[in-house]
Amino acid sequence: AQTVTQSQPEMSVQEAETVTLSCTYDTSESDYYLFWYKQPPSRQMILVIRQEAYKQQNATENRFSVNFQKAAKSFSLKISDSQLGDAAMYFCAYRTYPTQGGSEKLVFGKGTKLTVNP
Amino acid sequence: ETGVTQTPRHLVMGMTNKKSLKCEQHLGHNAMYWYKQSAKKPLELMFVYNFKEQTENNSVPSRFSPECPNSSHLFLHLHTLQPEDSALYLCASSQVHRGAGGYTFGSGTRLTVV
Numbered sequence: 121a122q123t124v125t126q127s128q129p130e131m132s133v134q135e136a137e138t139v140t141l142s143c144t145y146d147t148s149e150s151d152y153y154l155f156w157y158k159q160p161p162s163r164q165m166i167l168v169i170r171q172e173a174y175k176q177q178n179a180t181e182n183r184f185s186v187n188f189q190k191a192a193k194s195f196s197l198k199i200s201d202s203q204l205g206d207a208a209m210y211f212c213a214y215r216t217y218p219t220q221g222g223s224e225k226l227v228f229g230k231g232t233k234l235t236v237n238p
Numbered sequence: 239e240t241g242v243t244q245t246p247r248h249l250v251m252g253m254t255n256k257k258s259l260k261c262e263q264h265l266g267h268n269a270m271y272w273y274k275q276s277a278k279k280p281l282e283l284m285f286v287y288n289f290k291e292q293t294e295n296n297s298v299p300s301r302f303s304p305e306c307p308n309s310s311h312l313f314l315h316l317h318t319l320q321p322e323d324s325a326l327y328l329c330a331s332s333q334v335h336r337g338a339g340g341y342t343f344g345s346g347t348r349l350t351v352v
Contacts, residue, residue, distance in 0.1 A: 213340070
């Protein structure tokens with residue numbers, strides 16, 4: 121079974137600084153997608169960034185970038201120039217594409233609560 | 239507005255009540271999902287619907303009954319719930335094929351069972 125592990129329940133960062141959130145996953149599949157979602161107090165789950173496993177190049181979206189290490193099954197999120205609006209729960213997720221029937225689905229880690237200090 | 243709308247936003251119900259959660263997506267997606275989010279636990283996938291057909295039931299108790307009348311609407315019917323069912327219930331939709339993006343989520347229904 122696929123699992124996603126976020127080992128940091130909470131993190132904090134000073135405004136304008138850089139922070140890295142960790143994520144590891146376990147899978148036997150070779151083709152999959154990885155995601156980082158943000159959930160602010162409004163509860164809306166917002167897609168931050170995604171990475172295709174077949175791509176070696178790390179994805180970037182403005183101040184957000186990932187460090188994807190496929191062999192190590194690691195997928196960390198780096199937030200540069202942190203802003204107060206970045207404060208939220210961050211969830212790492214893995215999207216499965218079963219090859220032997222069943223449903224494709226998104227499996228989440230437990231999340232990391234990010235606090236941004238002014 | 240993300241394209242996935244959930245109602246109601248908050249719901250308080252007694253253990254003997256019957257209520258329904260509603261989810262509607264305006265994105266043309268062909269799959270819809272119910273997730274349960276409890277404190278200090280990962281999001282738990284409850285049900286998956288592909289093209290209106292239920293393709294996964296993750297050992298969810300029968301007091302939760304999903305309904306998907308068409309690809310745009312998803313319901314979760316609730317009856318005789320327990321206090322431990324109190325949680326945030328999130329609906330999501332996606333396009334099911336390789337290369338598709340992530341899921342689009344609604345804002346959730348905060349359910350309190352008293």
